[in-house]
Amino acid sequence: MHTVVAELPNLLSPGTVMVFNDTRVRKARVFAKRLDTEGVSEFLFLRKTHKEEWDCIVNRMRKKRIGQNWLFPGNTVGTVTNLRSDNVCTIRLNPNPDESWFESHGHIPLPSYIGRAGNCEDEERYQTVYGRNTGSAAAPTAGLHFTRETMRALREKSIDICWITLQVGLGTFAPVRAREIENHSMRFESYSIPSETAKKVIAAKKDGRKVLAVGTTTVRTLEASWSSDGLAGGAGKTNLFIYPGYKFKVVDQLFTNFHTPKSTLLMLVSAFLGRERLLNLYDIAIEKNYRFLSYGDAMLIR
DSSP: OOOOGGGGGGGSOTTOEEEEEOEEEOOOEEEEEETTTOOEEEEEEEEEOSSSEEEEEESSGGGOOTTOEEEEGGGEEEEEEEEOTTSEEEEEEESOOOHHHHHHHOBOOOOGGGOSOOOHHHHHHTSOTTOOEEEESSOOGGGGGOOHHHHHHHHHTTOEEEEEEEOOOHHHHSOOOOSSGGGOOOOOEEEEEOHHHHHHHHHHHHHTOOEEEESHHHHHHHHHTEETTEEOOEEEEEOOOOOTTOOOSSOOEEEEEOOOTTOHHHHHHHHHHOHHHHHHHHHHHHHTTOOOSTTSOEEEEO
16 A cells, blocks of 8 residues: 555554654764875764774775875874775774764765755754664664654554664665675674563563564664574674575564665664565555665565
8 A cells, every 4th residue: 555654653563662762863074184295085974993993984095005194174183094995995084083073074975876865854854753773874774754743643552662772884874796695794883782672572472463674774773682582682793794685583673665676774674574575665666756775765575
């Protein structure tokens, strides 16, 4: 059926446990000048690797060299300490920035396929209304569909809402380039699961109630943390790559956007739904002029 997200509360069974990723997007796109030539380069900060070092995606990677110094806003100097083959370099910053530095000097990291720079409107639109744990380099885009009114309506329909946090980075949005998908190497991403969420999910599985994951990052977090003892709360890291053939242990239903080809997200949804059914749904979406990707439409799989 074709409907709008505001109708979602009416499509779910009371008692469903609905799990959201409450990460918040960092203003992780920062520009810097090279000290010896004053050339300008863009750095997309992914994650802190050590006390003063960050992994960044950079443009003009071929011109980067270990030992280069870059002047960032706020008189912050970055020194390249490592280079990788996937357009990622490691930068040591002095002084070491905090979140206020990113808020003052960074830009919202819109995906490159949008084809424009982010603006003031994106600073609100590219965040979920419930995001609270800053640290992601991209939005958990399935959550962008939810308004405060929709969240309230879900609760009024006795949908049990709970949270995980996965800080979205290269593991989520790096494309699959390996000829055989099982040879694709996922990057680790950090997550945390509150004990209350773990208890609610375990209770739902025991009671036979549905667990609905909002977005692929939520799916990966829940599935990576499940064991014979149930869902483990606390902090961790995961590089779980879900592709066809995977047997889901936690998630019964999925709310997700329409994803790009060759993405790990599309392969996860294919594993959940089945390749043929997924292709049929995507054909229908194209026929109905559905919007794809970050600011696009979504589907509920149940």
